[in-house]
Amino acid sequence: RAMELPPSHFPATRAAAVAVGYLRYLRGGPGRGLQLRELRRARRQDIDDVGHKYYLELELEDVLDRDRTVNCTAEVLYHLGSKTSAPDVQVTVQGELRSTEEADKEFYNRIRSLEKELVAENIPDSHGNVPPELEPIHLLAWAASGYVIWQNSTENTKFHLAQVKHVKQVKRSDEDLQFDFVLLLHEMVSQEVLPWEVTLLWHPQRGARVSQS
Amino acid sequence: ANMKLILIFSALIGASLCLETFVGHQVLRIKTKNEEEVKQLQLLESLEHLELDFWINPSAPALPVDVRIPAVSVQSVKAFLESQGIEYSILIEDLQDVLDKEKQDMAESAQRQRSSNTFDFGAYHNLDDINAELDHLASEYSFVEKIQIGESYEKRPLYVLKFSTGGSNRPAIWLDAGIHSREWVTQASALWIANKIASDYGTDESITSLLDKMDLFLLPVANPDGFVYTHTSNRMWRKTRSKIPGSICVGVDPNRNWDAGFGGPGASSRPCSDSYHGPSANSEVEVKSVVDFIKNHGNFKAFLTLHSYSQLLMYPYGYKCTRPDDYAELESLGRAAANSIRSLYGTTFQVGTICKTIYQASGGSIDWSYDNGIKYSFAFELRDTGRYGFLLPANQILPAAKETWLGLKKIMEHVRD
Numbered sequence A: 001r002a003m004e005l006p007p008s009h010f011p012a013t014r015a016a017a018v019a020v021g022y023l024r025y026l027r028g029g030p031g032r033g034l035q036l037r038e039l040r041r042a043r044r045q046d047i048d049d050v051g052h053k054y055y056l057e058l059e060l061e062d063v064l065d066r067d068r069t070v071n072c073t074a075e076v077l078y079h080l081g082s083k084t085s086a087p088d089v090q091v092t093v094q095g096e097l098r099s100t101e102e103a104d105k106e107f108y109n110r111i112r113s114l115e116k117e118l119v120a121e122n123i124p125d126s127h128g129n130v131p132p133e134l135e136p137i138h139l140l141a142w143a144a145s146g147y148v149i150w151q152n153s154t155e156n157t158k159f160h161l162a163q164v165k166h167v168k169q170v171k172r173s174d175e176d177l178q179f180d181f182v183l184l185l186h187e188m189v190s191q192e193v194l195p196w197e198v199t200l201l202w203h204p205q206r207g208a209r210v211s212q213s
Numbered sequence B: 001a002n003m004k005l006i007l008i009f010s011a012l013i014g015a016s017l018c019l020e021t022f023v024g025h026q027v028l029r030i031k032t033k034n035e036e037e038v039k040q041l042q043l044l045e046s047l048e049h050l051e052l053d054f055w056i057n058p059s060a061p062a063l064p065v066d067v068r069i070p071a072v073s074v075q076s077v078k079a080f081l082e083s084q085g086i087e088y089s090i091l092i093e094d095l096q097d098v099l100d101k102e103k104q105d106m107a108e109s110a111q112r113q114r115s116s117n118t119f120d121f122g123a124y125h126n127l128d129d130i131n132a133e134l135d136h137l138a139s140e141y142s143f144v145e146k147i148q149i150g151e152s153y154e155k156r157p158l159y160v161l162k163f164s165t166g167g168s169n170r171p172a173i174w175l176d177a178g179i180h181s182r183e184w185v186t187q188a189s190a191l192w193i194a195n196k197i198a199s200d201y202g203t204d205e206s207i208t209s210l211l212d213k214m215d216l217f218l219l220p221v222a223n224p225d226g227f228v229y230t231h232t233s234n235r236m237w238r239k240t241r242s243k244i245p246g247s248i249c250v251g252v253d254p255n256r257n258w259d260a261g262f263g264g265p266g267a268s269s270r271p272c273s274d275s276y277h278g279p280s281a282n283s284e285v286e287v288k289s290v291v292d293f294i295k296n297h298g299n300f301k302a303f304l305t306l307h308s309y310s311q312l313l314m315y316p317y318g319y320k321c322t323r324p325d326d327y328a329e330l331e332s333l334g335r336a337a338a339n340s341i342r343s344l345y346g347t348t349f350q351v352g353t354i355c356k357t358i359y360q361a362s363g364g365s366i367d368w369s370y371d372n373g374i375k376y377s378f379a380f381e382l383r384d385t386g387r388y389g390f391l392l393p394a395n396q397i398l399p400a401a402k403e404t405w406l407g408l409k410k411i412m413e414h415v416r417d
Helices: A010-027 A101-112 A132-152 B002-016 B035-046 B071-083 B095-115 B127-140 B184-200 B205-213 B224-232 B285-297 B327-345 B365-371 B394-416
Strands: A003-005 A034-047 A051-062 A065-079 A088-093 A119-123 A159-170 A177-187 A193-203 A207-210 B026-031 B065-069 B087-092 B144-151 B157-163 B172-177 B215-219 B300-308 B312-315 B350-353 B376-382
Touching: A010 A034, A010 A051, A010 A065, A010 A088, A010 A132, A010 A159, A010 A207, A034 A065, A101 A177, A119 A132, A132 A159, A132 A177, A132 A193, A132 A207, A159 A193, B026 B071, B065 B071, B127 B144, B127 B157, B127 B184, B127 B224, B144 B285, B157 B184, B157 B285, B172 B184, B172 B285, B172 B394, B184 B205, B184 B215, B184 B300, B184 B376, B184 B394, B205 B215, B205 B394, B285 B300, B285 B365, B300 B365, B300 B394, B312 B327, B312 B365, B327 B350, B327 B376, B327 B394, B365 B376, B376 B394
Parallel strands: B172 B215, B172 B300, B300 B376, B312 B350
Antiparallel strands: A003 A034, A034 A051, A051 A065, A065 A088, A119 A159, A159 A177, A177 A193, A193 A207, B026 B065, B026 B087, B144 B157, B157 B215, B312 B376
């Protein structure tokens, strides 16, 4: 009952973008930036009174380690009348993602030891430059954008992070790092570039979480 | 009598063989100490048979005298100066050597001027610098001409480079970039491509045979107002900068403004939208100028347009999801072009109709060109797939331009044949 979809056509690529966004939120961090290398296969199932469910086979790569790829499967369910609820997403990564323990610890200690709270804007800048010391922030923004993209996608949208307009670190009394982002998201179908405020908490062991404040 | 004849013959032969060379000629600088010595030099000057060439004539004791002496006279002039106690130094030992070196230097410099270019194609530039480079290309190559096809809303010229090696209204190829101003890799790539075509004509077989049969018209900045705005105010600006009656919002999506399914699905009727189609088809002067130019020319065979990002190679239609009549040929040619692109750095482009690949979008340029008889209508979406999106790092400009060029070339070769 699941219909095979051409991987180069937009229904499949939009669903893949949701799956990648979700995975970025779940597994992304200052030392890991997952992106789609190739969408290998896509199928769709129309479930009466529920919605449309996509079955995807994805090949992913880490932008910091592009010699390797990792395969994963994903299911993306867009609910009927989907204006109010986010799609349900499940992702299974086959094998292990490269460990980022050292890079995470280094980043964590660096930020914790800053006297002044980190502030930056326009990452990348107009010419596509990202200063090396801000690349981990860029990747955390990817994780934050992953959440926003997952929560706000429909079958009629395809979001990408266009730019980190502004980021401000907020020192906390607990062990988390907090970054208040203003992200610019590019929505492909309407072609709009939309600003989005999102607060991200991150900890080397606990990973990334969007703060519902 | 025989001796005289021989002398005359050899003099005549000598004269006929006489190329003006300066082998063995020396240039001396003579330092006169008093009026007496100046007079001596003036005497020397009067001896015409010596053929002395004074670069600085003897006039006053304080001033040096520079003189070129033909090889045959060098020894005797020096002997004379020494016998008079007149000081001199050798400025140039052998004038011919100096001339030879100078000629070589000039040739090398000219070669450097021709083959090098101070314009950095691997960097992003503003509109003024781009326009200056268009002038440079037009002045450097006889078959490249900069023409103006119209003006933008804010009265900036719309400059097109015409590549033509002759003929009269030859079948032509159209290529534009930057219709959406934030897609900076496209204007940058168009410049590189222009330079590539111009400099490779005459040496690259494919380009040479292409331009020997067809003309190429290249519009590197199709939306100059938007482009300037991305530099001065908002890097993410996409549309034109036209004022919309009754709205506080500015600008129309120039790739929803063409007369092809205008106002249909996939374009917004809201002025504040980034895909606003505008009050009517061709309302944007940037679009109308191109339409008029192409219609007046009447002999375009291909219409190619560059966008970013997503790495796609698309053909009509966007305004409807049915296949064009030439689907098989366009799909096959698209795949061949995508393979050419991939051959360079492994960059993969997906191929398909606009409507199936990216979205339904009405009022697009290649739909218009196709429905107006230009069969080979393709839209490219260049690098990348979202990691940097519109903010593609400058160090990717050259790879993007080079791989894209291979795809364009594949299409152009097919059109030519």
